[in-house]
Amino acid sequence: MSTTHALSVTGAIRRYRNGTEIGPFQLDVREGQCLGLVGSNGAGKSTLMRMILGLEPLDGGTISVAGNPVRRGRPTPGVTGMLEHPALFGSLSAADNLRAAFPSRRLGNHETSEALRRVGLGEVGRQPAAAFSLGMRQRLALARVLLTDAGLIVLDEPTNGLDPIGIRWLLDLVRDMTRAEGRAVILSSHQLHDVQVVADHYLMVADGRPLVAGAIAELGAITTLEELYFSSLDHVE
């Protein structure tokens, strides 16, 4: 059996100029597994995700995706993601946004229509993205993710802006990515119940540091991720 993880983070740390330190983080994610990242506002979840995507420099430690080291500013093969407030071309249609994201692939109508259908935007593919609501923008950004064959998907608060049906759909999509397609997913959310139903493992972050981590299945019937969250934070304060 291969010992290469979809993601390995070893002592990854980020120090901002204002003295804020995020990390060090130590974690592995296997193929076909979802890691749920939880923690209060400003805890460090997005910073960790940005480090994994190579958008933030590492001030210590290493990160590798399927054995390939992540280097800031250079694309790492096999990882893609959706950050908060996805950047889109407002004047372009949804389908043309997808084409613009993959200039070398010459996506045909069939591929863009299928990706848009999968994210529930099948009827609005020709409309300019500027007219899209937050939830629709999130869905379009997810269509971009689906058009890649990346083995590791980073999703920063992907349920933001989604309605209850959209949230259920998103959780099903993550299950499809992990269980059916064998991809690894890291998902951050403040919706602890959603994390509990979709993730295999959790990592709770507080004040820039990992606080507690484990397998969802080992939470047991009497402890929910929400209960663990409040009791763990009580110990921090």
Ligand SMILES: Nc1ncnc2c1ncn2[C@@H]1O[C@H](COP(=O)(O)OP(=O)(O)OP(=O)(O)O)[C@@H](O)[C@H]1O
């Ligand atoms: N560019 C930056 N310069 C200085 N400090 C920063 C920068 N980006 C983030 N931080 C700080 O790092 C800490 C972690 O921020 P981060 O955005 O990673 O938190 P988060 O857990 O994603 O929060 P939220 O749940 O609100 O999205 C915060 O204290 C934030 O102010």
